[in-house]
Amino acid sequence: xxxVTQLDSQVPVFEEAPVELRCNYSSSVSVYLFxxxxxxxxxxxxxxxxxxxxTLVKGINGFEAEFNKSQTSFHLRKPSVHISDTAEYFCAVxxxxxxxxxxxxxxxxxxxxx
Amino acid sequence: DGGITQSPKYxxxxxxxxxxxxxxxxxxxxxxxxxRQDPGQGLRLIYYSQIVNxxxxxxxxxxxxxxxxxxxxxxxxxxxxxxxxxxFYLCASKGQGGTYNSPLHFGNGTRLTVT
Numbered sequence: 564x565x566x567v568t569q570l571d572s573q574v575p576v577f578e579e580a581p582v583e584l585r586c587n588y589s590s591s592v593s594v595y596l597f598x599x600x601x602x603x604x605x606x607x608x609x610x611x612x613x614x615x616x617x618t619l620v621k622g623i624n625g626f627e628a629e630f631n632k633s634q635t636s637f638h639l640r641k642p643s644v645h646i647s648d649t650a651e652y653f654c655a656v657x658x659x660x661x662x663x664x665x666x667x668x669x670x671x672x673x674x675x676x677x
Numbered sequence: 678d679g680g681i682t683q684s685p686k687y688x689x690x691x692x693x694x695x696x697x698x699x700x701x702x703x704x705x706x707x708x709x710x711x712x713r714q715d716p717g718q719g720l721r722l723i724y725y726s727q728i729v730n731x732x733x734x735x736x737x738x739x740x741x742x743x744x745x746x747x748x749x750x751x752x753x754x755x756x757x758x759x760x761x762x763x764x765f766y767l768c769a770s771k772g773q774g775g776t777y778n779s780p781l782h783f784g785n786g787t788r789l790t791v792t
Contacts, residue, residue: 572717595778606681606767606783607720614778653719662771662779663708663733667719 565590565656567668575674578646584639584671586654594656596637598628601651601670610652613637624648649675679704681784683768688789690762698753698787700768707772709751710781713737714765723766726751755789762791 570585588594595614599607611622618630628639637654654668681702690696702709708727712720722735726745740759745751755762765788769781 567719597780599781604686604786604788606683606769606785607781608783609780612778612780657778663710663722663725663727665722665781667721669717669719 565592565594565658565664565666567654567656567666569652569654569668569671571671572669573672573674575676576644578675578677579643581642582640582644582648582673584652584654584673586637586639586668588635588637588654588656590635590656590658593659595659596628596630597655597657597665598622598626598637598639599653599655599667600624601653603650607653610639644673644675646675646677648673681768681770681782683766683784683787685787686785688787690789690791692791693757694791695754695756696762696789696791698755698766698768698789700751700753700784701749702751702768702770702782702784703749704770704772704782705748706770706782707748708770709745710769710771711735711741711743711751711753712767712769714767714786720767723753755791762789764789 566589568587597612598610601607613630621627651670657665684699710725711723724743726732742754768784
């Protein structure tokens with residue numbers, strides 16, 4: 564079975580500062596990795612995904628994430644945040660052989676302050 | 678524009694009543710999913726369906742039921758047997774037959790409050 568740990572439940576940061584949202588996973592099989600964003604009272608939107616190849620993945624809205632297999636991590640970063648980035652962010656993993664077993668982390672609320 | 682429509686956005690019910698949440702998609706996706714979201718717990722899978730007239734239990738199916746009579750529609754019924762039904766419910770779909778590396782597309786959710 565897979566599990567996902569998002570190490571911070573909330574991350575406050577000032578506008579234009581860099582941010583890192585941490586995600587670690589546990590799995591006995593190879594996985595695909597995803598980050599989703601959720602704005603208040605809305606569904607989730609895909610930010611980026613790692614399937615294979617380069618371990619540095621770029622997504623929408625200036626976000627990027629780096630897959631580290633040895634540390635089983637997939638941390639999300641942005642060099643300069645905006646007020647509009649305030650949202651909840653979810654890390655998720657899916658084993659290679661079962662598309663219906665996507666497992667989500669508990670989420671990290673990013674609060675950008677002016 | 679293609680997408681997933683969930684209705685209603687807010688739903689209030691008395692304890693002991695069954696309630697059905699609607700989910701319609703026009704993305705021509707084969708696979709559809711229902712998730713429950715509670716604060717601080719992420720999303721948990723209730724049911725999923727890969728094709729019409731077939732569906733599978735997820736991790737927390739007890740107290741819920743679904744049907745998949747049409748490709749476009751995947752309604753969720755929250756029955757009176759669900760002990761703690763108040764939550765935010767999200768419907769999602771996936772193209773390419775639900776393959777493992779396809780991302781999910783989500784609706785905007787239904788917030789159910791049972792008193």
